Amino acid sequence: MTAAMESVVSDDTRETPSAVSDQRHRSLISYVLPVYNEREGIWAFHTALTEAIAARPEFDFEFVYINDGSTDGTLPILKDLAKNDHRVRIVDFTRNYGHQLAITAGIDFAAGDALIVMDTDLQDPPQVSLELIDAWREGAEIVHARRRTRRDTAFKRTTAHAYYRLLRKCTEVDIPLDTGDFRLLDRRAAEELRRFRERSRFVRGMVASMGFRQQEVLYDRDERHSGDTKYPLGKMLRLAVDGMTGFSTVPLRLIMRLGFVVLALAFAGIVYAVCMRLLRPDITVSGWTMLMVVMLGLGGTQMLSLGILGCYVGRTYSETQQRPLYIVRQVICHDED
Numbered sequence: 001m002t003a004a005m006e007s008v009v010s011d012d013t014r015e016t017p018s019a020v021s022d023q024r025h026r027s028l029i030s031y032v033l034p035v036y037n038e039r040e041g042i043w044a045f046h047t048a049l050t051e052a053i054a055a056r057p058e059f060d061f062e063f064v065y066i067n068d069g070s071t072d073g074t075l076p077i078l079k080d081l082a083k084n085d086h087r088v089r090i091v092d093f094t095r096n097y098g099h100q101l102a103i104t105a106g107i108d109f110a111a112g113d114a115l116i117v118m119d120t121d122l123q124d125p126p127q128v129s130l131e132l133i134d135a136w137r138e139g140a141e142i143v144h145a146r147r148r149t150r151r152d153t154a155f156k157r158t159t160a161h162a163y164y165r166l167l168r169k170c171t172e173v174d175i176p177l178d179t180g181d182f183r184l185l186d187r188r189a190a191e192e193l194r195r196f197r198e199r200s201r202f203v204r205g206m207v208a209s210m211g212f213r214q215q216e217v218l219y220d221r222d223e224r225h226s227g228d229t230k231y232p233l234g235k236m237l238r239l240a241v242d243g244m245t246g247f248s249t250v251p252l253r254l255i256m257r258l259g260f261v262v263l264a265l266a267f268a269g270i271v272y273a274v275c276m277r278l279l280r281p282d283i284t285v286s287g288w289t290m291l292m293v294v295m296l297g298l299g300g301t302q303m304l305s306l307g308i309l310g311c312y313v314g315r316t317y318s319e320t321q322q323r324p325l326y327i328v329r330q331v332i333c334h335d336e337d
Helices: 042-053 074-084 099-109 126-137 154-170 187-193 203-209 233-247 250-279 287-321
Strands: 028-035 060-067 088-093 114-117 142-150 179-186 214-221 328-333
Touching: 028 042, 028 099, 042 060, 042 074, 042 126, 060 074, 060 099, 074 088, 074 328, 088 099, 099 114, 099 179, 099 203, 114 126, 114 187, 126 142, 126 179, 126 214, 179 187, 179 203, 187 203, 250 287
Parallel strands: 028 060, 028 114, 060 088, 142 214
Antiparallel strands: 088 328, 114 179, 142 179
16 A cells, blocks of 8 residues: 655755755655544644644645544544645545554655654644754754653653663664654655564654664643543553564563573572481471462463563564555545646
């Protein structure tokens, strides 16, 4: 489903960070906007976004909304947006495929010289996207929006802070701290990202792994405009596992280290039991408690190890199936003509 794109000129011949070799046409900025059950807030978001981009009349814009199998009446609202704004294009999925695959589809269909990925719940202020564009014009090829503050629950702030730092220590990729999927990609970077077709996707890790000239823009994340979060604890945990297993083999190495620890404890227990038998045969040692502790300890260790191995085996199994990442029911747009 990847859209055909123009070839990109080399860095030493271009005058700006866009893939434009001359000034014969205006740069196009594509907004990639995944949507899932956002009926209550989509109009407010689109209004805020169009008001923000009015400050950049030197660019052309397109808005690629990806309807990720919404069931609350979001699609009719998106169709109304497309009728009233010719810049709107809707990529309608046949079912819910998840946030990361919705981002992937948006990047596949976007045609801009630069792509901005952001959510539509107004937690990421549209005005900040203009700062991403400014950084791109100054030479950055990937611009991350890093959260300076965030209006979430204390639990979510604490766990997110700890996870990003743990992920950065465990992975071989330098993933920026406190950044979600709100970022700008130059056309060249977007074309490279389209080549990443694995199913268990962690887009922010993929982007960080590509290199290019990367820059950060700090911003304050707002509360949701309306509705409930589409990333409850279960989905957040799955995303965290994808990030860890997709860019690190540390869990596998930890299994080996854990095995050595358990082996050392077992050897110490054997030495203790033999010594007690030879040196103090008159002491009766109750064996039931120790037996249960050893059995439960070893059983828990084995189950944990099998679970970690299962994550990697499951990823391998999914990739070998070679099924399409997503299926599009229809693409909706209304040209100016």
